[in-house]
Amino acid sequence: MKNVHCMSLDQDVYLVIKYNNILKFIGKDDVNMMTREKLIKKVENLDNQLVRPSLLITVIELPTKAKEVITNTEFLDEKIKYILDAYDENLNLRTCPNIKLLDCIIL
Numbered sequence: 408m409k410n411v412h413c414m415s416l417d418q419d420v421y422l423v424i425k426y427n428n429i430l431k432f433i434g435k436d437d438v439n440m441m442t443r444e445k446l447i448k449k450v451e452n453l454d455n456q457l458v459r460p461s462l463l464i465t466v467i468e469l470p471t472k473a474k475e476v477i478t479n480t481e482f483l484d485e486k487i488k489y490i491l492d493a494y495d496e497n498l499n500l501r502t503c504p505n506i507k508l509l510d511c512i513i514l
Contacts, residue, residue, distance in 0.1 A: 441510045443496050449513055450487055463487065464512040470505035483513075 453460060463479040463486055479486050490511065493501055500506040 441498060441508065443491075443494070443498055446491070446498070446508075446511055449511065450491070453513065459483075460513045462512075462514040464510075464514070465490070465508060466510040466512075468507045468509050470503070474509070487511075487513075 460483060461480060463483045465477045465479075467475040467477065469475055490508065494508050495501050495504075498508040500508070
C-alpha cells in the first residue's frame with residue numbers, strides 16, 4: 408500500500424493530502440462546494456486520463472457535524488459506483504440523510 412498522509416491544519420486549510428509526492432490543499436470553502444453533478448463530471452473525466460487513479464478520498468460530515476476522512480486505494484470503480492448509488496442529489500446518504508458527502512478527491 409502506498410503512503411497517504413492526511414492532516415488538518417487550521418480553520419482555513421481543512422485538509423492537506425500528500426500522496427506520491429503530490430500535495431493537495433483543501434480549504435473549508437472547497438469542501439462545501441461538492442455537488443452530485445461535479446462528482447459525476449469527475450468520474451466521467453477519469454475515462455480521459457492515461458493513468459487510472461489510485462487513490463479516492465472522501466470527506467463525510469456525520470450527524471454530529473464531525474468530519475470523517477476515508478481513503479481507498481483499491482476497488483476504486485466499485486467505491487465510486489457505491490457512492491453514486493448511496494448518496495442522493497444533495498449528496499446526503501439515502502439511508503441516513505444526516506450524513507453528507509462533502510468532498511470526493513480522486514488522485
